[in-house]
Amino acid sequence: MYHSNRWQRLVSSLPALALAAGLVLPTAAAPLKEGDPFPDLKTFKLEGELPDFAGKVVIVDFFASWCGPCKDSFPAMQELHEKFAGKGLIILAVNLDKKAEDMKEFLSKHTATFPIVRDGANALVKAVKIATMPSSFILDRTGKVRFIHRGFKGDKTKEEYLQQISELLK
Amino acid sequence: MKILLRLSLLFVAVGFLTGCRHVEPWERGNLAEYVMRADRDPLGDQAAEHMWFSRESATGGAGVGGGGCGCN
Numbered sequence: 001m002y003h004s005n006r007w008q009r010l011v012s013s014l015p016a017l018a019l020a021a022g023l024v025l026p027t028a029a030a031p032l033k034e035g036d037p038f039p040d041l042k043t044f045k046l047e048g049e050l051p052d053f054a055g056k057v058v059i060v061d062f063f064a065s066w067c068g069p070c071k072d073s074f075p076a077m078q079e080l081h082e083k084f085a086g087k088g089l090i091i092l093a094v095n096l097d098k099k100a101e102d103m104k105e106f107l108s109k110h111t112a113t114f115p116i117v118r119d120g121a122n123a124l125v126k127a128v129k130i131a132t133m134p135s136s137f138i139l140d141r142t143g144k145v146r147f148i149h150r151g152f153k154g155d156k157t158k159e160e161y162l163q164q165i166s167e168l169l170k
Numbered sequence: 171m172k173i174l175l176r177l178s179l180l181f182v183a184v185g186f187l188t189g190c191r192h193v194e195p196w197e198r199g200n201l202a203e204y205v206m207r208a209d210r211d212p213l214g215d216q217a218a219e220h221m222w223f224s225r226e227s228a229t230g231g232a233g234v235g236g237g238g239c240g241c242n
Contacts, residue, residue, distance in 0.1 A: 066202040096196045125196045133195045 031129035034148060038139050041117075044124040046094070048117035053143065056090045057168045059161075061136040062125055064096045065106035070134045073152035074110040080161055081114040087169050088141075094119050096133075140168050 032038070038060065041050055061077060063070035081091050091114040095103040103118060119125055128137070131150050138147040138161075147164045149157060193201065204210060 062196065064196065064199060066199045068202075098199060102199075122196060126194075130195055133198070135195075 031131065032127075032137065032145055032148070034145055036145050038137060038143055038145055039124070039127050041092075041124070044119065044127070045121065046117040046119055046124065047100070049115065050117060051090050051092065051115050053090060053139075055141050056088050057084075057141055057165060058139040058143075059089070059091045059136050059165075060139065061091060061093045061134060062096055062119075062130050063093055063106075063134045065102040066097070067133040069152040071106075071110060072154065073134050073157070074112060076152070076158045076161070077114065078111055079158075080165065081112075084165055084169065085114070089165055089169065090115070092117065094124060096122060096125055138164055138168065 038058075041053075041060075059077070059080070061073070063073070077091055077093065080089065085091075093112060093114060093116045095106075095116060095118040097103045097106075097118070098120070100118060100120065103116075107116065134149075134152055136149045137145050138149070140146045146168060147160075149160070151157075200206070209215060
């Protein structure tokens with residue numbers, strides 16, 4: 001009767017295992033909210049060089065080459081960079097393309113002199129859980145998320161950036 | 171009876187393990203490709219539409235004139 005017992009034990013444990021796996025697998029990290037500290041970027045194995053964020057206001061902008069509004073947002077980001085880089089703002093663009101070549105091609109068409117890193121493994125984006133593409137997080141000088149931008153809506157978003165950055169740089 | 175109950179529980183539980191999942195915003199690169207567009211082939215779309223309105227005698231719905239005879 002050894003076999004029958006083993007079979008019964010196996011069958012009886014399967015529902016519990018499957019249920020546990022089914023319930024656990026879809027569970028992911030909660031999206032980052034205003035007021036939360038932004039995770040330490042050094043722990044995510046991003047490709048590229050990270051600037052020194054100490055005491056700076058930071059925009060972490062997630063983009064990909066296949067995302068239309070990301071293309072529109074780049075000139076605005078470049079403008080903000082030129083205007084505020086000397087006043088304590090760092091813009092860090094985080095690329096989410098699967099292939100590095102796609103990012104390179106995108107950057108050959110869109111001027112960007114601010115730091116750019118690649119989150120090829122999507123580890124960072126999974127940790128912060130953005131709601132749409134592009135998304136950006138504006139962090140204050142202490143590294144706390146103060147504003148979140150979901151999508152890029154042209155001049156409206158640009159105005160908001162200007163206002164929020166000016167406020168944080170005061 | 172007990173084994174039946176356990177088996178049915180197993181089937182319910184397996185339902186949680188289906189391949190359906192939410193595609194995250196940063197995973198939509200493939201979906202954003204040109205070949206994924208429904209309107210990527212204007213000529214093909216026109217032909218399909220023509221066949222559709224001829225078959226359904228439903229001309230006009232898609233902005234095309236005709237009587238549903240399939241001859242225009």
